[in-house]
Amino acid sequence: MRAHLEHDFERFKRELPRDFAAHVREAYRIDLSARYLGETLPHPVGKGSGQLSLNAGQLEDDATAGLAFAVLKTVIAEDDTGTQTMAAWAIHETKMTVERRPAADGRVGWTVTWKGRGWDKTLDEYLALVQGGRDLTRAGRLLVVPSVKYHLPRLGEPFRDAEYRHTTGRLAAAWGDAPLLVEKDFSPTLAGDALAQDRAQILRWLAEVPARIRAASPIPVRIAVKVMNARFDARFQRAMLDAAQGADTLVVFNRLFDAERAVAYGGWELSDRNLAVLDQYADHGVSGAGHSPSLVGTGNVCSGRMVLEYARRGCESVALHTFFQLPLSYYPATHGSRTQRALHALVFAPGDGLIAGMLELETEGRLARRDGELHFLDLVAHAYHPS
Ligand SMILES: Cc1cc2nc3c(=O)[nH]c(=O)nc-3n(C[C@H](O)[C@H](O)[C@H](O)COP(=O)(O)O)c2cc1C
Numbered sequence: 001m002r003a004h005l006e007h008d009f010e011r012f013k014r015e016l017p018r019d020f021a022a023h024v025r026e027a028y029r030i031d032l033s034a035r036y037l038g039e040t041l042p043h044p045v046g047k048g049s050g051q052l053s054l055n056a057g058q059l060e061d062d063a064t065a066g067l068a069f070a071v072l073k074t075v076i077a078e079d080d081t082g083t084q085t086m087a088a089w090a091i092h093e094t095k096m097t098v099e100r101r102p103a104a105d106g107r108v109g110w111t112v113t114w115k116g117r118g119w120d121k122t123l124d125e126y127l128a129l130v131q132g133g134r135d136l137t138r139a140g141r142l143l144v145v146p147s148v149k150y151h152l153p154r155l156g157e158p159f160r161d162a163e164y165r166h167t168t169g170r171l172a173a174a175w176g177d178a179p180l181l182v183e184k185d186f187s188p189t190l191a192g193d194a195l196a197q198d199r200a201q202i203l204r205w206l207a208e209v210p211a212r213i214r215a216a217s218p219i220p221v222r223i224a225v226k227v228m229n230a231r232f233d234a235r236f237q238r239a240m241l242d243a244a245q246g247a248d249t250l251v252v253f254n255r256l257f258d259a260e261r262a263v264a265y266g267g268w269e270l271s272d273r274n275l276a277v278l279d280q281y282a283d284h285g286v287s288g289a290g291h292s293p294s295l296v297g298t299g300n301v302c303s304g305r306m307v308l309e310y311a312r313r314g315c316e317s318v319a320l321h322t323f324f325q326l327p328l329s330y331y332p333a334t335h336g337s338r339t340q341r342a343l344h345a346l347v348f349a350p351g352d353g354l355i356a357g358m359l360e361l362e363t364e365g366r367l368a369r370r371d372g373e374l375h376f377l378d379l380v381a382h383a384y385h386p387s
Contacts, residue, residue: 005356009332009348013332016341020347021033031373031375034376037249039069039143041068041069045347046296046317046318048319050073053073054072066343069143072133074119075147077167078167105268109266109271111267113263114263127170143181147183148183150167150209150212152190155201165216173218179222183226185226191229191231206225224251229254234276237273241277244293249293252315253277253298255270281314301323302322303353304355328341331344367379
C-alpha cells in the first residue's frame with residue numbers, strides 16, 4: 001500500500017485523474033464518500049464561499065478538477081426595491097495578499113489578507129452564476145451552492161422579512177427543482193462589527209434565521225449556517241452551536257478577526273480554536289434533545305490529516321479557501337490547476353494525505369474495514385464516541 005501510494009503520488013503530479021475517488025476505492029479499498037447538506041459527495045474536499053467562486057470559469061475549472069462542491073461568493077440580500085439593509089457588506093475590493101501567519105507557539109500557517117466583503121455586483125448577475133452552478137450540479141459534475149448574508153436586526157428590532165422573501169424567492173426560481181440548498185454566512189467582519197458586540201443578539205440571530213429562511217422560500221429548502229468566530233470565549237462559541245440547531249448543517253467556523261488590523265485571518269490559531277470547540281461539542285453532545293445538524297469543517301485545512309481532524313470531530317466534509325491560493329511552488333504537483341494540485345496533495349501525499357492518514361488510523365485500530373473497505377464517513381459516525 002505504501003509503495004503504491006508513493007507511486008500514485010509521483011505519477012499524479014503531472015495529471016490527477018478526475019475521478020480519483022473511484023481510483024482510491026479500487027486501489028486502496030478506501031471509500032471517501034462524504035456529505036454536504038444531505039447530498040452525497042465522492043470525497044470530502046470542497047471550496048468555501050469567497051473570491052474563488054465568483055465566476056463561471058472558476059466553477060468549470062473546479063468541476064474539471066473533480067472538486068466535491070463549491071459554495072458561491074456570499075450575496076447580500078435585498079428586497080424587491082433593491083434595498084439592502086446589509087449594504088455595508090457589498091463593497092468592492094480586488095486585492096488579496098497570501099501571507100504566512102505564525103501562531104503564538106511558532107507554527108507558521110497561511111492566511112489571505114483581503115479588505116473586501118460580499119458580492120459587489122447585481123443580484124441578476126449572481127442569479128446567472130447560480131444557474132450555471134445548477135447546470136453543473138444537474139450534470140453531476142460539481143455540487144454548487146449559493147451563499148447569502150441576510151438582514152440581521154438589533155435586539156428588539158424585527159427581521160426585514162421582505163429581504164428574506166425576495167432574495168430566497170429569486171434564488172429558488174433560478175435553481176428550479178426542490179430542494180434549494182443555501183448557505184447563510186455570519187462573517188468574521190460581522191464579528192468585528194458593532195452589531196455583534198451583544199451576545200444575546202447573536203444567539204437570537206442563530207436561533208431565528210433558519211426559520212426565517214424556511215418561511216421565505218417558496219420551495220423546500222435545506223440550510224447550512226456558517227457560524228462565525230465571535231469575539232468571545234470558546235464557551236460562547238459552543239452556545240452559538242446550541243442556538244443554531246434549527247439549521248440542517250453548521251459550517252464551523254469562519255475566520256478569526258484581527259481588530260488591530262481590521263482584517264479576518266486564518267492559520268493554526270483558527271484550526272486550533274475550531275477543533276477545541278468541536279471537541280467540547282463532541283464530548284457533551286447538544287444541549288437539548290432531538291436531531292442535531294450535520295457539520296462541515298472550515299479553517300486551515302492544508303493537509304489530508306487536517307481533513308481527518310475535522311472528520312473525527314463530526315464533520316462530514318470540509319470547505320477550504322486558503323489552500324487553493326498558495327504560491328504554485330508550494331504544491332508538490334507540477335501540472336494542473338490550483339484546485340487539481342491542492343487535491344493531489346490533500347489526498348495522495350504519502351506523509352500527511354488523506355489516504356496515508358486513514359491507513360494509519362486503521363493500523364492504530366481506530367478505524368476498521370467493513371466489507372473489506374475503510375469508509376471516511378465511519379470516522380464521522382464515531383465522532384461522538386471517541387475511542
Ligand atoms: C479572501 C476571502 C474571502 C472570503 N469570502 C467569504 C464570503 O464571502 N463568504 C463566506 O461565507 N466565507 C468567506 N470566506 C471564508 C472561507 O470560505 C473559509 O471558510 C475560511 O477562509 C476558512 O478556510 P481557510 O482557512 O481554508 O481559508 C472568505 C475567505 C477568504 C480568504
